[in-house]
Amino acid sequence: MYQYNQVDQQLVNERVASFRDQTRRFLAGDLPEDEFLALRLMNGLYVQRHAPMLRVAVPYGMMSSQQMRTLAHVARKWDKGYGHFTTRTNIQFNWPKLEDVPDILEELAKVQMHAIQTSGNCIRNTTTDQFAGIIADEIEDPRPYCEIIRQWSSLHPEFAYLPRKFKIAISGGPTDRAASQVHDIGLHIVKNDAGEVGFEVLVGGGLGRTPVIGKQIRPFLQKKDLLSYLEAIIRVYNLKGRRDNKYKARIKILVNALGIDTFRELVEAEWEQIKDSDLQLTDAEIARVQGFFTPFDYEADAANDTSLEAKLAEDETFAHWFRQNTVEHKVPGYRAVIVSLKAHLVAKGDITHQQMDLVADLADKYSFGEIRSTHNQNLVLADVRKQDLYALWQTLSEANLARANINTLTDMTVCPGGDFCALANAKTLGVADQIDAKFEDLDYLYDLGEIKLNMSGCINACSHHHVGHIGILGVDKKGEDWYQITLGGSDGEDASLGKVIGKAVAADEVADTLEKVLSVFVEQRIEDERFIDCVRRIGLTPFKEKVYAPAH
Amino acid sequence: MPLLINRELVDNDSWQLVDAEALESNTLPAGDIIVPLAYYQAHEAALNAREGQVAIQVSGDDEIDGVLENPNQFPLIAIFIPALRDGRCFSIARLLKRAGFKGQIRAVGDVSHDRLDFLTRCGFDALDIPADRFSDEVFNAFSEFSVRYQGAEDDSRPVYRQ
Numbered sequence: 240m241y242q243y244n245q246v247d248q249q250l251v252n253e254r255v256a257s258f259r260d261q262t263r264r265f266l267a268g269d270l271p272e273d274e275f276l277a278l279r280l281m282n283g284l285y286v287q288r289h290a291p292m293l294r295v296a297v298p299y300g301m302m303s304s305q306q307m308r309t310l311a312h313v314a315r316k317w318d319k320g321y322g323h324f325t326t327r328t329n330i331q332f333n334w335p336k337l338e339d340v341p342d343i344l345e346e347l348a349k350v351q352m353h354a355i356q357t358s359g360n361c362i363r364n365t366t367t368d369q370f371a372g373i374i375a376d377e378i379e380d381p382r383p384y385c386e387i388i389r390q391w392s393s394l395h396p397e398f399a400y401l402p403r404k405f406k407i408a409i410s411g412g413p414t415d416r417a418a419s420q421v422h423d424i425g426l427h428i429v430k431n432d433a434g435e436v437g438f439e440v441l442v443g444g445g446l447g448r449t450p451v452i453g454k455q456i457r458p459f460l461q462k463k464d465l466l467s468y469l470e471a472i473i474r475v476y477n478l479k480g481r482r483d484n485k486y487k488a489r490i491k492i493l494v495n496a497l498g499i500d501t502f503r504e505l506v507e508a509e510w511e512q513i514k515d516s517d518l519q520l521t522d523a524e525i526a527r528v529q530g531f532f533t534p535f536d537y538e539a540d541a542a543n544d545t546s547l548e549a550k551l552a553e554d555e556t557f558a559h560w561f562r563q564n565t566v567e568h569k570v571p572g573y574r575a576v577i578v579s580l581k582a583h584l585v586a587k588g589d590i591t592h593q594q595m596d597l598v599a600d601l602a603d604k605y606s607f608g609e610i611r612s613t614h615n616q617n618l619v620l621a622d623v624r625k626q627d628l629y630a631l632w633q634t635l636s637e638a639n640l641a642r643a644n645i646n647t648l649t650d651m652t653v654c655p656g657g658d659f660c661a662l663a664n665a666k667t668l669g670v671a672d673q674i675d676a677k678f679e680d681l682d683y684l685y686d687l688g689e690i691k692l693n694m695s696g697c698i699n700a701c702s703h704h705h706v707g708h709i710g711i712l713g714v715d716k717k718g719e720d721w722y723q724i725t726l727g728g729s730d731g732e733d734a735s736l737g738k739v740i741g742k743a744v745a746a747d748e749v750a751d752t753l754e755k756v757l758s759v760f761v762e763q764r765i766e767d768e769r770f771i772d773c774v775r776r777i778g779l780t781p782f783k784e785k786v787y788a789p790a791h
Numbered sequence: 792m793p794l795l796i797n798r799e800l801v802d803n804d805s806w807q808l809v810d811a812e813a814l815e816s817n818t819l820p821a822g823d824i825i826v827p828l829a830y831y832q833a834h835e836a837a838l839n840a841r842e843g844q845v846a847i848q849v850s851g852d853d854e855i856d857g858v859l860e861n862p863n864q865f866p867l868i869a870i871f872i873p874a875l876r877d878g879r880c881f882s883i884a885r886l887l888k889r890a891g892f893k894g895q896i897r898a899v900g901d902v903s904h905d906r907l908d909f910l911t912r913c914g915f916d917a918l919d920i921p922a923d924r925f926s927d928e929v930f931n932a933f934s935e936f937s938v939r940y941q942g943a944e945d946d947s948r949p950v951y952r953q
Contacts, residue, residue, distance in 0.1 A: 246938045246940075246950060249937060249938045250936065250938050250939070250940070253935060253936050253937065253938070254936075256935065257935045257936070260931075260935070261905065264904075264928075269926070269928075270904075270905075273875070274875055274903065274905070277875055277876060278905055360876065360878075390940040390950065391940055391941055391949070393940055394936065394939065394940070395940075395941050396881060396908070396909035396910075396912040396913050396939075396941065396943050397878075397881040397882055397885060397909070397913055397943065398878070398881075399878060399881075399906075399909055400875070400876055400877065400878025400881070400906075401878055402878075466949075474882050474885075477878055477879060477881070477882045478851070478879055478882050478883070482851070482876075482877060482879075512889065516942075516947065517942045517947045517948050517949060517952050518942065518949065520951070521951055521952070523951070524951035527951075
């Protein structure tokens with residue numbers, strides 16, 4: 240993974256000092272609250288229901304074991320012993336004290352971590368495929384470009400006060416595991432007819448109040464033009480995006496208002512002015528950054544392992560976990576392991592400091608010391624020898640990190656909701672527990688097959704409910720929490736927005752309602768059809784009829 | 792209001808920002824004045840006939856393509872920042888620089904400590920800081936960061952070309 244050089248380290252250290260100074264001026268009354276708000280948000284610090292919340296950047300989901308141990312240390316020393324992974328692959332701490340935040344940042348800086356631009360109306364953490372670099376179907380590893388974007392976007396002097404937040408995702412190949420179509424900018428690594436590798440560029444996707452699928456602005460962009468093209472898009476957005484209404488300030492609204500063709504003309508005209516400037520990436524710079532993401536020294540004889548087959552044959556529980564929670568690696572003899580942060584009746588994406596330390600140890604022991612976070616709030620150990628899987632599984636199981644539920648209904652993506660978040664309209668954690676309790680039977684979940692369930696506690700859609708196969712949105716009705724259900728969303732290469740099936744259901748009826756939805760699926764399903772494919776085939780009507788049928 | 796030019800406090804500035812009342816009644820002060828772009832466009836002939844220099848003030852809502860065609864007709868262009876969160880000023884300054892503007896770019900409005908460095912990097916040379924937001928600490932704003940990744944108007948080279 241990327242290692243800081245002196246410039247990277249200096250920048251992060253200086254940001255710690257500048258934030259310390261901003262905090263001091265705020266506490267001394269020299270910095271108005273409203274101004275400090277914008278500044279602290281740009282450094283990941285929210286003020287929540289109970290305490291401030293600090294969101295620490297995990298750039299494109301990559302962490303070293305050392306960084307994970309520091310996160311554990313932060314959770315122990317300054318928080319209540321746990322953290323929460325987010326759909327931007329970052330980690331949040333829910334209980335730090337405002338005056339401690341500069342010290343936390345200083346501790347993080349020692350291991351090349353920061354909270355720069357994890358919130359605020361600026362360019363956020365670029366996200367990508369959790370299997371980048373190890374999956375067979377990718378055209379090229381997207382992580383070097385994520386890092387190049389991270390550097391370009393960090394403390395960009397022109398783009399720190401955009402109309403609204405700005406999110407970029409990169410997919411390394413045709414299978415989209417980065418939800419790139421629902422980002423402000425989605426980049427797809429593609430090969431053109433001449434065999435050159437570059438980017439297809441999408442713009443104007445997003446969720447929130449107005450969910451939109453991104454539109455293609457350029458079918459092929461040369462690698463060297465990556466930053467100049469991003470700069471052209473964001474400059475047009477910075478100048479023309481709406482600032483009168485924060486709900487209409489995202490780039491998707493501008494793109495829709497102008498139309499993609501007019502927007503493209505503006506961007507291309509701007510780009511023409513800057514494409515041949517110093518912004519052009521050099522081959523040397525691309526090669527330098529790529530040098531941090533070269534393949535590990537994989538063992539050639541790892542492919543000769545026979546112990547895994549034996550273990551799979553003798554231990555059914557392990558075999559279930561293997562099937563659900565591990566993924567084929569492009570190197571024979573290795574698998575990628577998904578560490579489930581979706582344990583039974585545990586807040587989704589939460590991880591304790593003991594678990595963080597354990598995962599760090601396991602990464603050192605089995606996976607070259609690296610850990611990844613996913614946009615579905617799980618962790619990945621990406622490079623595990625097949626012969627080590629059984630021992631790894633046993634240790635993960637003891638730590639409640641091996642629930643074999645990846646890509647099933649209970650692998651829910653859930654925001655912290657009204658229990659923590661000041662923006663939320665409704666709570667989410669209790670409903671997630673209700674779903675866990677109702678659908679505990681793993682065999683039933685396996686029979687249902689792949690289902691993505693995403694639940695957000697408000698219209699800001701942090702948990703991407705619009706693109707869940709099943710989406711749940713918490714809404715407030717006269718002080719009570721109600722839940723609106725959508726079906727048919729997807730954040731993959733077949734991206735689509737879910738449609739609401741009808742009026743919201745009461746908090747205690749969510750799991751029962753899902754049971755009805757699933758019963759329609761089971762009745763109508765053709766062979767091993769996926770839930771999402773079934774919904775697309777039969778439409779919403781059968782589900783509506785079942786869910787809203789008058790009681791007998 | 793304290794005015795920094797090239798990061799130094801100056802107290803002999805000749806420019807006056809004409810207030811709304813004077814504009815309304817067309818009673819312009821003598822000397823060098825800054826007027827809003829729309830006022831300039833409506834009264835161009837009269838303004839150019841008077842003694843003293845004339846500069847314009849633009850804001851994010853203005854259509855500035857005409858200004859960009861010939862920016863050097865003005866010795867100074869002020870960019871009005873209505874609120875902290877309005878980041879259009881940064882792009883406008885860069886567009887002026889790219890159009891070859893040689894005069895002074897002045898930030899007026901909500902100008903305060905934590906944006907001074909970014910403003911300077913985007914091409915502003917004059918920073919008109921409201922008195923209640925000014926203290927000697929603002930001079931620290933320019934040295935908080937000794938490294939940067941991006942090229943900008945002060946140095947067009949991104950880190951990989953330095």
